[in-house]
Amino acid sequence: MAKIGVFDSGYGGLTILREIRKMLPEYDYLYLGDNARAPYGTHSFEVIYRYTLQAVKYLLEQDCALVILACNTASAKALRTIQQRDLPLLNGERANGRKVNVLGVIRPTVEAVPAITKTGHVGILATPATVSSESYVLELAKISNEQPLMVVQQACPLWVPLIEAGEHAAPGADYFVNRYLSDILSRDPQIDTLVLGCTHYPLLKEKIDLWIKAYSPKPISVIAQGELEARSLADYLRRHPEYASQLSQGATCRYLTTENADRFSQSASLFLDTPVCAQHIDL
């Protein structure tokens, strides 16, 4: 029987895994953080695609029937090519004939936006690679044909390094939270909805909420992706019994990292508020 693989460049995907396991606790999960090569968000398309494909292949070799790219950067830059070019080959090569699939985080997030914004002005906070891909702008345009949304993007290149370094709760992080939020809201003061378009960013949510309370003249909804992705996966499994029926239900989760396993275990235990014992792997 197979597992669900959850992949991110580092710790960010844990914010997705936590919500998925809350909603679908019965399945077996395998989390992979490529911490040794994070951040992905400042790399080129070629590099992000190559790293992501290596991780996906690794998880499929470990008997995952589904791989969730719990990373916006990988979803924006690599998902389509992997789905269209690599998966048909990988599925063709599978000796047991069982199909595998790879899913991303952008579409489920985009679908939630129109019901949340009242002004129709939406801000996307994301890595430089996700911003340059324009994935959010294009996907939001597709689903809001009748009432086009005003979308403003803000690259936040220093947020992922702060989180990977374990500095996101420190007072020094305030400077960079302030900097990117002031920047995007000064470009469009009518924004009433901010999408955390990087799975690392919920780890800064407390500081983001405090900043909005202190400096924004009106309330702003901040969208984190975990619950949206969990709902979308539950729905996918209902619509695709051919995948759901392959999944084992032992309610376990294993953690893999390309960096130091002890450090990952320590940080992940803090983020998830539960003991984590990770294993080191090389991709």
Ligand code: DGL
């Ligand atoms: N969590 C990844 C995302 O959602 C961060 C990418 C990075 O490593 O820069 O985009």
